[in-house]
Amino acid sequence: MRVGILTSGGDCPGLNAVIRAAVLTGMVHHGLEFVGIRDGYRGLKEGDVRVLNRSSVRGTSRIGGTILGTSRTNPYEGEGGGAAAISETLERLGIDAVMVIGGEGTLAAANRLADDGLPIVGVPKTIDNDLDATDYTFGFDTAVQIATEAGDRLRTTGDSHMRCMVLEVMGRHVGWIALHTGIATGAHVTLIPEQPRSIEWICEYVQSVYDRRRAPLVVVSEGFRLEGMEEEYSRKGLDAWGRPRLGGIGEVLAPMIEERTGIESRATVLGHIQRGGAPSGADRVLATRFGLAAIDAIVDRAWGSMVSLRGTDIVRVRMAEALGDLKRVPEHRYREAERLFG
Numbered sequence: 001m002r003v004g005i006l007t008s009g010g011d012c013p014g015l016n017a018v019i020r021a022a023v024l025t026g027m028v029h030h031g032l033e034f035v036g037i038r039d040g041y042r043g044l045k046e047g048d049v050r051v052l053n054r055s056s057v058r059g060t061s062r063i064g065g066t067i068l069g070t071s072r073t074n075p076y077e078g079e080g081g082g083a084a085a086i087s088e089t090l091e092r093l094g095i096d097a098v099m100v101i102g103g104e105g106t107l108a109a110a111n112r113l114a115d116d117g118l119p120i121v122g123v124p125k126t127i128d129n130d131l132d133a134t135d136y137t138f139g140f141d142t143a144v145q146i147a148t149e150a151g152d153r154l155r156t157t158g159d160s161h162m163r164c165m166v167l168e169v170m171g172r173h174v175g176w177i178a179l180h181t182g183i184a185t186g187a188h189v190t191l192i193p194e195q196p197r198s199i200e201w202i203c204e205y206v207q208s209v210y211d212r213r214r215a216p217l218v219v220v221s222e223g224f225r226l227e228g229m230e231e232e233y234s235r236k237g238l239d240a241w242g243r244p245r246l247g248g249i250g251e252v253l254a255p256m257i258e259e260r261t262g263i264e265s266r267a268t269v270l271g272h273i274q275r276g277g278a279p280s281g282a283d284r285v286l287a288t289r290f291g292l293a294a295i296d297a298i299v300d301r302a303w304g305s306m307v308s309l310r311g312t313d314i315v316r317v318r319m320a321e322a323l324g325d326l327k328r329v330p331e332h333r334y335r336e337a338e339r340l341f342g
């Protein structure tokens, strides 16, 4: 059996650990052959592949990004697209199964391909940790670790100047990275998309921290919205990701805080630094376990299934399960963090 592996959508620390585990166990224990499909669905449509073997994956679980490249190409659009054309390409290349590693958009396309009869198994990935069909995704732990280090560093410079430091982290629709970073750094306020807050509410906390002669640290998720600014949001519209077109929220917040409280404020947008680089140990382990379980699913011909973490177990679920509502931060988890604010 010849297995194609592709990574699609935004990259994420841990992708290479999935590929490595799949190739190692697949070759050694199941006699499978592997090809890497370049740049996600682009390579699948164009039949752009390269052979993967033990030496091509050696030492890669500690490397960030993806050795296969990635893209945001939709397999149903453009030349070579659609299930029938892709099925012909797979036949021409002698590929019997495809392991698709990706987030919500990628898995939605993979699920559609599987529904259209293609032999596909899914592996979930996203640093945002917003897929409901799995308790955690690899990449999240690394992102929180990087953001925590950034927050710790901001605290020492903030303390020295008695400034309010605002740290913007990723999280387009959900606040998991911000929530965990806020708790880990001991942020004085954490702001997430699930809980809109007014600028007055934020400034009250910032001021009370400053009055105790502490330098306030505010951690904010990129998808957070300020309450009371709905008119401005609708005037400026949303970007392609559904984020308010106001500029980065961190850079919007810092001057607003400074203007209202008189406390000197600075913004740091962590950006892609939290998505690049080596995966944490925990992410390497989770990604490796996903890779092993995905090979089991392929050997069992469980097309249309996806691997998932439930508690401490890796289980198999239908890919369609990953496509429902996003996993948002529940109220009680935010309240937990809120008990430490101020």
Ligand code: F6P
Pocket: 010, 103, 126, 127, 128, 170, 171, 172, 222, 241, 275
């Ligand atoms: O979904 C993962 C993510 O990192 C989001 O947190 C972020 O909004 C988005 O991808 C950024 O995408 P891009 O790398 O295409 O700018």
